[in-house]
Amino acid sequence: MEKFLEDLKSKGLYRERRLREGLLDFCSNDYLALKDHPEVIEEAIKALKEAGLGSGASQLVSGYTGYHRDLEEVLADFKRVPCCVLFGSGYLANLSLANLVQEKDLILSDELNHASLIDGCRLSKAKVLIFKHKDYQHLEELLKDHRKNYRRCLIVSDTVFSMDGDIAHIPTLKKLAKAYDCMLYLDEAHATGVLGKEGRGGLEEFMECWEDYMIIIGTLSKAIGSYGAFVCGSERLCQYLVNGARSLIFSTSLPPSVCAGAKRALEIIKENPSMVKRLRYLSTKIYKKIALIGLEVAFHGTPIIPIMVYQEEKAVEIRERLLQKGIFLQAIRYPTVPFGKARLRLTASLRYKEEDIERLIDALREA
Numbered sequence: 001m002e003k004f005l006e007d008l009k010s011k012g013l014y015r016e017r018r019l020r021e022g023l024l025d026f027c028s029n030d031y032l033a034l035k036d037h038p039e040v041i042e043e044a045i046k047a048l049k050e051a052g053l054g055s056g057a058s059q060l061v062s063g064y065t066g067y068h069r070d071l072e073e074v075l076a077d078f079k080r081v082p083c084c085v086l087f088g089s090g091y092l093a094n095l096s097l098a099n100l101v102q103e104k105d106l107i108l109s110d111e112l113n114h115a116s117l118i119d120g121c122r123l124s125k126a127k128v129l130i131f132k133h134k135d136y137q138h139l140e141e142l143l144k145d146h147r148k149n150y151r152r153c154l155i156v157s158d159t160v161f162s163m164d165g166d167i168a169h170i171p172t173l174k175k176l177a178k179a180y181d182c183m184l185y186l187d188e189a190h191a192t193g194v195l196g197k198e199g200r201g202g203l204e205e206f207m208e209c210w211e212d213y214m215i216i217i218g219t220l221s222k223a224i225g226s227y228g229a230f231v232c233g234s235e236r237l238c239q240y241l242v243n244g245a246r247s248l249i250f251s252t253s254l255p256p257s258v259c260a261g262a263k264r265a266l267e268i269i270k271e272n273p274s275m276v277k278r279l280r281y282l283s284t285k286i287y288k289k290i291a292l293i294g295l296e297v298a299f300h301g302t303p304i305i306p307i308m309v310y311q312e313e314k315a316v317e318i319r320e321r322l323l324q325k326g327i328f329l330q331a332i333r334y335p336t337v338p339f340g341k342a343r344l345r346l347t348a349s350l351r352y353k354e355e356d357i358e359r360l361i362d363a364l365r366e367a
């Protein structure tokens with residue numbers, strides 16, 4: 001352990017948790033400022049008083065309540081899919097990938113997919129091939145060369161890439177999935193509540209519809225401001241997951257209060273689609289200010305604004321200087337991003353006040 005830790009320190013990769021209290025947080029995923037919305041809190045407290053703190057068991061034992069079922073229905077409606085199943089977290093939801101494919105199957109995965117997708121692929125017994133980031137020509141080459149050798153094929157991609165903020169081209173992914181008889185698995189953790197006119201996600205953004213070869217996962221922990229995750233698709237998929245996804249079967253279900261709060265958060269987004277538009281406007285505004293002080297932003301177009309620093313030690317140094325000014329902007333380093341591509345992952349959130357943004361820009365300029 002000591003050797004491992006010393007090695008990390010020497011490469012500028014050592015990590016420590018920070019208490020965020022008292023700091024201006026510019027790196028959370030609470031894009032729509034819903035985690036402490038008064039109506040969300042009120043609903044959660046009501047459920048907490050009624051149903052208690054923990055759910056007490058897994059979904060298949062006695063941990064499935066009306067709070068869980070109601071949230072699944074609201075989510076299915078929001079994502080415009082027939083059916084939805086809750087999971088304990090996005091990480092757990094993506095581990096269920098392993099149960100969707102078997103030995104004679106093939107997974108094609110974007111090289112910048114989230115670590116939980118990578119782990120889901122690793123846990124599976126299927127053959128896994130990686131295609132270059134958003135390089136759909138490369139994906140098609142792999143399909144041409146390998147698809148015929150496998151029984152089933154699953155194409156896996158983030159919709160919004162978590163550390164870069166860029167967006168997968170869903171129409172192309174759909175076209176390839178159909179042409180080569182594949183299932184398409186989209187991780188909408190950072191797309192839900194963010195993309196599309198009403199925040200419904202990647203399909204709405206590209207004016208596409210769900211089709212029955214598609215599996216969509218999302219988290220409740222980002223723009224929805226809660227905790228947990230969901231997988232949605234066909235009725236059969238949901239029945240399959242309830243019977244076959246080990247990370248659902250062998251894990252305690254979400255606390256009812258968390259479901260109640262998340263359901264209210266979704267209703268708030270549905271009732272106020274202008275929130276999504278405001279978030280988009282704010283993201284562009286912050287991006288422009290960052291660009292104006294001469295910093296390099298890898299991509300702009302979503303609330304994830306990665307300020308590129310490249311060198312690991314330098315990213316940590318800048319983070320420390322910002323912390324001294326009360327600004328919390330986390331340095332993201334290997335293995336979360338490739339080595340030599342360290343960055344400060346700035347995110348836009350409706351909770352920022354005008355003066356907060358000015359404080360951030362001044363601190364960044366100086367740092």
Ligand SMILES: Cc1ncc(COP(=O)(O)O)c(C=O)c1O
Nearest residue numbers: 089090091114116162189219221
């Ligand atoms: C794209 C993506 N998928 C899945 C996850 C995991 O979600 P959770 O934090 O709910 O486990 C994350 C969050 O970090 C993510 O960014």
